Amino acid sequence: MKTKLLALLALWVLALPLYAQTSLSGKVTDDTGEPIIFGSVALYKNGVLITGTETDFDGYYHFASLDPGTYAVETSYVGYTKQRIERVLVYAGKANKLDIEMTADAVNLDEVVVTSYKIPLVEQDNTTQGATIAPGYTRPLPRSSNSGHSRRKRKKDISNLPTRNINSLAATTAGVSGAKASNELKIRGSRSNATDYYVDGIRVQGNAIPEQAPTAAGEGYAEIVENEFxxxxxxxxxxxxxxxxxxxxxxxxxxxxxxxxxxxxxxxxxxxxxxxxxxxxxxxxxxxxxxxxxxxxxxxxxxxxxxxxxxxxxxxxPVDAPPANLVFLIDVSGSMGSTNKLPLVKQALGLLTEELRAQDRVSIVTYAGGFQVALLPTPGDQKEQIMSVVNKLGAGGGTAGGAALHRAYELASQYFQPNGSNRVILATDGDFNVGISSPEELEAFIAEKRATGIYLSVLGFGTGNYKDDRLEILANKGNGNYAYIDGIKEAEKVLVTEMAGTLFAxxxxxxxxxxxxxxxxxxxxxxxxxxxxxxxxxxxxxxxxxxxxxxxxxxxxxxxxxxxxxxxxxxxxxxxxxxxxxxxxxxxxxxxxxxxxxxxxxxxxxxxxxxxxxxxxxxxxxxxxxxxxxxxxxxxxxxxxxxxxxxxxxxxxxxxxxxxxxxxxxxxxxxxxx
CATH class of the missing domain: 2.60.40.1230 (Gamma-adaptin ear (GAE) domain)
Incomplete structure (x- = not known):
């Protein structure tokens, strides 16, 4: 009971309006309790499809800013019986929860391999491209009398593809071009080393061919020498x-x-x-x-x-909660294109946006080859405007964190709240390689800004090139918090449940x-x-x-x-x-x-x-x-x-x-x- 009261108090600190934003979220699992990854979740109202989403790596889905009422939720995933739940009551001002269990289709296969192609509309300002052209996830399914036939059919589909080369397979997707001589890939004209894609869940960049599962070899961790007696x-x-x-x-x-x-x-x-x-x-x-x-x-x-x-x-x-002046500094470089990076950042920002109040201000600065002020300081109750900018974010280009960091602090200073919480929140995989010339200079700059009352918090994302050591130091120098977001559930913990404590020092x-x-x-x-x-x-x-x-x-x-x-x-x-x-x-x-x-x-x-x-x-x-x-x-x-x-x-x-x-x-x- 004490824990529940503490959680409620942490939310009250945010001094939300008389009503909170209405949402619906939950977890989709199979009948063994394993999460359904990238399953489709559709939301209907009065028989009309309202919106849809996919489950994340942990099986979680989330619908934000809903109108209260009665909905139907339908989940589907290859090899599983489509599940539709009618008369789902969504109450106003609540984070409504609905977990869904799916059952394997008895007539399906021992193993399912799916090949699909997606031809999206052209987005002129977007240098990212998403499509599934090979299985990223398979799971065993019940045997049946015709399973052998189905498996042979799937195998024949794969063998009929026009190429067996991994990079050439990727180049069959709209917007992707490949050079045979160099075996390189380019998405919508971006550089080859800014192109990321996945093969059986393994991130590939440029013309590299994965040979084994990703490890911590490319990641950075500060040495820990254990305390002695x-x-x-x-x-x-x-x-x-x-x-x-x-x-x-x-x-x-x-x-x-x-x-x-x-x-x-x-x-x-x-x-x-x-x-x-x-x-x-x-x-x-x-x-x-x-x-x-x-x-x-x-x-x-x-x-x-x-x-x-x-x-x-x-x-x-609630009356003690100061207004928040938040500047999100978001890494949108090529290395952030993975599903567990920028797409997860956008989901996390969606959760936080639901909790913002009219007296709060939020700005967004993005950085890649250069930097851009994507959102000037905007009142927290302008949620549609904020989310419109968030939803348009796309990854591509190099990483120029230093110049963007200067601009983020300028915005925080320009709209400084003398009696409020003034904070830059950096969302990145830590792969700074351009900008302020040295770690020492970067740390000194952040410490200098800390003395003015502007703190720096850091949200880390992703795998493979994650620089934990660098991000921890930046947060320490900035008098801020450091969190690693490995899924939407962690994002909710950090940016909703515990954000009151983070913002109110x-x-x-x-x-x-x-x-x-x-x-x-x-x-x-x-x-x-x-x-x-x-x-x-x-x-x-x-x-x-x-x-x-x-x-x-x-x-x-x-x-x-x-x-x-x-x-x-x-x-x-x-x-x-x-x-x-x-x-x-x-x-x-x-x-x-x-x-x-x-x-x-x-x-x-x-x-x-x-x-x-x-x-x-x-x-x-x-x-x-x-x-x-x-x-x-x-x-x-x-x-x-x-x-x-x-x-x-x-x-x-x-x-x-x-x-x-x-x-x-x-x-x-x-x-x-x-």
Whole structure:
């Protein structure tokens, strides 16, 4: 119940109009629970087709800005019986939900291969082209008496195509040309290296022919050197900046869904832990934070203890919500043409647009070979105008992020809201290659703008050339949040459910310093936060940048403790906290005494056990030298026993993610891989 109330409060912070936008969304699955990918979903009213869409990689569909009333929803997918649901009531001002289950057609095949051609209308200003010319997804279907005949017929259709060359097949699509000598492809005259297409789900660029599934080889991750145990008698102080970023979790989930284990440096343990909401108590009236600490046994190391620190920011009432001045800086270069990049960006913006208010302003700047102001600052209630621009966005060209970044900040400055939230939101795969000449210069520019009250948040998309390291640094320098969007469900979480906290900052430069008592603590190890560590003297230095906290945000940190023998029950030390009010330059100070009584694991709170489960999972993914007895099954057991308050099913989804990881590691072990 607490979780539900927090979710409602986060939405109320946005101070929506008296009615919210009406929408209908859900998930389409087969009778085994597997998602139907790229299935057709049609919406009818009074027998007339109103609109249609396709399901995404996770089987989700979404219809926005609907009129309230009674509809019919029809789903279709090759090899499945068409499903039509009549009398679907869509209520005004609600995000209506409808999940649909489809049944395999009993007269279909063991395997279906589809060849289709799409001849679209000419769009003069669009350098993108979409068409399916080969199977991107197949699934086993029930056997039948005529399945052999049908399979032979499908095979004959494929063999009758005029070419067997992959690039030549792509060149049979309208708007696509190919050069035999160089084996290159060009879409509507664009450069060959700006052309992306898929073969059996593998992204291909230029004239490259895929030989294996995509890996993290072309992606960028900053090296993580795990924190070591430190003797409390040698150094009693542990200092770090808070981190409310959550990109690492959804990125890890993307790897597992693709049948790959993520690289160790992609697993930032604190971001996995902080992906989830924790039911910490609300601050007392007049306080910015509530602090909760708990001590229990370390599940993966016998004799060690786990110190759990939880911080909760105050919730805000609707009248406190400041107007938002948002400038979306959208990468529309050739590398963004993939289904899980720009098309997903557009879907995500559609969700956010539904939540904008009249007092909000949104602008859009796009960049490719050059940059363009696609939308000048527009009131949030002009939704049709905003979505008209969003829907016309197309990918093509090089990447000139630097010049566009200047223009985005100029717009944010020109329409600056003195008492509002002023923010540039960058949506990209991180493949900056033109513009501001060096990473150092880019970071300095963003930090300079941060000092003026304009923050930078980053939304990462896609695979293959994803630059996680670069995007994380930009968001850190910009006092903003960093998220990775791997599907429409994650977009809704980031841009709707949690956007209130993102836009309404209640504190900046939030630093934690734990002072351990060497008479009770032998050694300690901070779990995660490796790239957020600060020097002891940085704690009182108000010029030192640290993390931002939004309304209702929670921050969780874990320490692994080796206690002094015979010191049971004695306090471990003191937690010190410094932060600044958003409009202030001088920090404020709080402190909290750490506990000394360690509870039995079964007596600890669900917050404690679930955070421990996520840390256990991260230790396994990283193959940490400190993992001790940590196993995926241990992580699953801990998580499964700590999800009573899970109204959004995020914790249940985590349990399923662990199961997928267990199956994947078993398959890799069987194949002789490590």
């Amino acid at each position: 430190i003797a409390a008698g040698t150094e009693a102080f542990s200092t770090f900046s808070i981190d409310v970023d959550k990109a690492a979790y959804s990125n890890v989930r993307r790897f597992i869904a693709a049948g790959q284990l993520p690289p160790a440096d992609a697993v930032r343990t604190e971001e996995l832990i902080n992906y989830f909401d924790y039911a910490y108590p609300l601050p007392e009236t007049g306080n910015a934070f509530a602090v909760e600490t708990e001590l229990g046994p370390c599940p993966w190391q016998e004799g060690h203890q786990l110190l759990h620190i939880g911080i909760k920011g105050f919730e805000a009432s 209640i504190a900046k430069d939030v630093k934690l310093q734990v002072e351990f008592d060497s008479t009770t603590v032998q050694t300690y190890r901070l779990i995660g936060y490796e790239n957020r560590l600060l020097a002891k003297e940085d704690f009182e230095d108000d010029t030192k940048d640290a993390g931002e906290l939004g309304a209702g945000h929670t921050v969780t940190a874990l320490y692994e403790i080796v206690p002094q023998p015979g010191a049971e029950g004695e306090p471990l030390g003191t937690l010190h906290l410094r932060y600044k009010e958003p409009a202030e330059s001088q920090s404020r100070y709080l402190k909290h005494e750490l506990p000394g009584d360690a509870q039995l694991l079964e007596q600890t709170s669900e917050n404690f056990r679930f955070a421990a489960a996520v840390a256990t999972y991260a230790h396994c993914l990283r193959d940490s030298k400190h993992k001790g007895l940590a196993t995926l099954s241990l992580a699953r057991e801990l998580a499964d026993q700590a999800r009573q308050d899970d109204l959004e099913n995020y914790r249940a989804d985590f349990v399923e993610l662990i199961k997928q990881t267990e199956n994947l590691t078993a398959q890799l072990a069987k194949a002789g891989q490590k």
